[in-house]
Amino acid sequence: MKETNRIKKDSNESLLCTDSGTLCNQESCYDTMTISSFIDGEISPEESEEVKNHLDNCPVCRQVVDHYLSFEKALNSGIASSFKDQDVKILQNRIMATHDLYAKKGADLNGIQNKIRSKLHSIKDFASSSIFSLPKIYLQIASLAAIIILSITALRDITDVNAPMQSVMAQSSPSAIVTSVNGDISSVIILETEDTHHTIIWYQEV
Amino acid sequence: MLGEGEKTPKRVHSYGFFGVTTLHVKLDEKQLLQELKKGNRLAFEHLVKRYQHRLLSIACGITLDREESLEIVQDVFMRVHQNIHTFRGESSLMSWMRIITVNLSLNWKRKWLRRFRWKHHDIETEDGGILPDAENSGEHETPEAKYIDRQLEQKIMKNIALMPEKMRTVFVLKTVEHLSYEEIAQTLNIKTGTVRSRLHNARQLLAESLNE
Incomplete structure (x- = not known):
């Protein structure tokens, strides 16, 4: 666990805590890294307790916490509102349809693999008695x-x-994607550039 | 709307999965894995239902692209289907699928396509942008409060979109998945110190943007 750090500031940088009406001395404020770790529960329980007590009396640090939490709320809300139940249902159907196709293909492939294996055996027999040896x-x-x-x-x-x-290499950046072909082993993107009409990027899955 | 994915699958059936025709049973991880390796279709459907929400949230958080997230999650499940026999069960299924999701979301080929889409269409537009729809959010608030919240949310989302992808990925794994620093570090193969600083930097970046 990381040790908490207090911000060292001029003692005259005190301000009135609006809630409690007491003076809040920023000398005792925590740095934002510590507050960030506190929100994530990544400081020790003792330190966490100290920060909590401090937050009760310090509007400055509390505002930092509120801001940090609002970012999380915004992201989760943004993600949640971009999908409807219907989207998820459609996705599920798509996945299962592809699964069934793969499963069928897999069954077909097994048959082909068995045939290939038997052919390979006969080739192996031939190779062992020829120049391949x-x-x-x-x-x-x-x-x-x-x-x-x-x-x-x-x-x-x-x-x-x-x-x-x-x-x-020095040519200007591409302006549009002409087409993109995705294969099982590798993929290709064809980009349109200003000077040359097309640039092909070949990508191999690792 | 996205629901909260199941985080801790409960074991309600101690017997095998064969003969069970409904998908409402909750298998434990070990049972599920066994059935997946046998090629059980119902088990696969169960897996999809259990984890698709969470994977969708991760992909969407990183790519900020609705359509692409749907594609990525589909790809993730297909990879799981094809590689389930190689999965040793040393980590949880979700950890494994999370890594696949993150890798696919950060795949450079997809990034290229995404950049082009963003270049030609504003992220706020309807085709793929994930900025929240005003009509869908804050239904129980007053119009004024709703407007302020909406404005703030939009501003935050815009700045999340401007974050470096590595930083955003850490932020998403923390915010959406609530992973510990250690878990994030393992998922992304980075140090916990890096996770700590990226998260802090992400928050500071957003905080500064709010003051602009």
Whole structure:
């Protein structure tokens, strides 16, 4: 738990507490961080009791608390009033409809997976008696060669492009989304920019 | 209007879920998880009914976009359906779904789309903005008090919308879910000190905006 902090101020910064009619000395006021933690119940019970006692006599700190609580009320009220019971019911129906579709797809997929598995077994049998049974080192060499060839090709393409990469990066921000395609594995957003007509952003779910 | 979601599921049935055709039973978490892993449709429906309000509130608080929140919550339940077999039960189902909801709400692709929507349509407008509708709030207050409350609420909501998303996320998890600093820290994978300071900063930001 965090220790409470009192604000140190000039002793002449006292003001009259309107409720109790007593002088409230701001020297004993708590900082806003402590009040924030107090509202969240994240200070010790003893400290919390001290803050409560202080709030009984200090309109300044009480106003801070009231403000903080009004923010919570506003957010909860804003969220609550943006949905009607009907929306929630429609959402539930949508979720269950999608669930049923996925469940059906899952059942279909199981059948396909079983077929694939049996096919793979036969391929495995074939591979074990063919060139696929070559040592792993050959496979690694082939993969490395493929990566090198692809890298060389890609680098050549980049150097051939007339516009340098920097100018592409420096283009102005996009002005509209042309389309967005959401897939199971990855998604694509096509944005319209001022200088080039389209910019494609590809996104892969992690 | 959003109702208060169930926070502590009560165990009223000690027997299995099979054969129960009504959804009014309250399963405990363990039973529910077992049935979900078996692919029980009723259990899934029960899960949706139990948690959709809360997830919707979290998504809506972070995105401040009504339509998108509905989409996110749908996505959350689909992910739960697809990945329930990988869920070990080390945390509660709600904690797991809360993390998925927060991650989807903060997904950069969605943020892009949201920014575009906000750029072209004012957040106060009817299509997706979550600012409270004057007709729906403060029904029992006098017109004058209602007007003042409404103005204040609008001002606060506007400034919540202007908050950095990371700050707003912490604020939403505290305000909507009433999580402890420790729980928020675990959900967002940050330190409790960061939670404390972000919450304080969020409140200070809003307090300053009220004085403007």
